[in-house]
Amino acid sequence: MSLKLEKLTVGYRRRPVFRDLSLPAIEPGALVAVVGPNAVGKSTLLKSIAGLLSMSGRVCLSDDNLTAMPATRRVHRLGYLPQPLPQAIPLVAYETVFSACRSARGDWSRGDTEQAIEQVFETLGIRDLALRRLSEMSGGQRQMVGLAQVLVRQTPLMLLDEPTSALDLHWQLNVLNAVRNATRESGAIALVASHDLNLALRFCDQVLVLAPGGQAVMGPPAEVLTPALLARTYGVDARIETCSRGHPIVLADRPLASR
Numbered sequence: 464m465s466l467k468l469e470k471l472t473v474g475y476r477r478r479p480v481f482r483d484l485s486l487p488a489i490e491p492g493a494l495v496a497v498v499g500p501n502a503v504g505k506s507t508l509l510k511s512i513a514g515l516l517s518m519s520g521r522v523c524l525s526d527d528n529l530t531a532m533p534a535t536r537r538v539h540r541l542g543y544l545p546q547p548l549p550q551a552i553p554l555v556a557y558e559t560v561f562s563a564c565r566s567a568r569g570d571w572s573r574g575d576t577e578q579a580i581e582q583v584f585e586t587l588g589i590r591d592l593a594l595r596r597l598s599e600m601s602g603g604q605r606q607m608v609g610l611a612q613v614l615v616r617q618t619p620l621m622l623l624d625e626p627t628s629a630l631d632l633h634w635q636l637n638v639l640n641a642v643r644n645a646t647r648e649s650g651a652i653a654l655v656a657s658h659d660l661n662l663a664l665r666f667c668d669q670v671l672v673l674a675p676g677g678q679a680v681m682g683p684p685a686e687v688l689t690p691a692l693l694a695r696t697y698g699v700d701a702r703i704e705t706c707s708r709g710h711p712i713v714l715a716d717r718p719l720a721s722r
């Protein structure tokens with residue numbers, strides 16, 4: 464199922480963040496990093512695709528217009544991880560993942576639901592958290608549980624807003640591996656908002672760079688993330704070097720006086 468964004472206009476109190484934003488079709492199985500400076504609109508874009516903001520334009524997954532779809536049907540099509548960490552509630556992780564799964568996959572049998580939950584805890588490497596209360600977890604642990612709540616639904620579209628912001632290096636790699644495997648195995652599409660350009664270079668098939676003024680560029684990370692683009696978009700003097708294993712890495716040297 465490919466994803467198409469056509470002429471999206473969205474904003475707050477009549478102040479548009481994007482006006483008539485259209486993107487090339489995103490193909491099934493793609494992991495797309497959504498990057499750009501603070502306040503450029505990464506969260507706004509993900510929320511609008513998730514149907515959480517009023518907007519004009521169309522978001523189509525295959526032939527289905529998600530914008531026109533009732534929320535009860537949309538929940539089968541997309542999973543959304545918001546930027547704020549899951550709240551520190553006194554429920555255990557298993558219960559929250561179970562209810563996230565049931566809310567989107569009420570048609571699954573109890574056995575299938577339990578199997579999907581087992582699998583997601585295993586894939587993310589968080590089995591030891593299953594019976595812990597969220598109110599007794601660290602921020603990073605709650606972020607992992609939030610991600611489990613999205614992955615367990617096995618939706619064809621995942622919208623993840625800074626899913627690694629609270630995670631150490633080990634868990635960042637773990638999460639990006641899990642999301643990449645999920646997209647490759649099932650043909651799902653994942654849009655991942657992030658400030659980490661090196662994770663984008665390493666894991667993502669495409670990068671969508673949002674720039675102030677509602678501009679957007681999308682393409683393979685190694686082609687799109689050039690020193691000129693980083694200077695223009697982020698206002699930094701940066702280099703793209705090749706590491707000892709042959710992968711490109713971004714090194715930002717200094718802020719520029721103006722963008």
Ligand SMILES: Nc1ncnc2c1ncn2[C@@H]1O[C@H](COP(=O)(O)OP(=O)(O)OP(=O)(O)O)[C@@H](O)[C@H]1O
Pocket residue numbers: 475476480499500501502503504505506507508
């Ligand atoms: N609820 C809101 N009401 C009014 N304006 C908002 C609201 N949420 C965001 N904005 C504005 O919309 C613009 C885009 O915000 P958004 O949160 O999408 O940016 P972002 O790229 O995700 O930023 P960051 O990287 O800092 O998380 C900003 O100018 C922000 O001030």
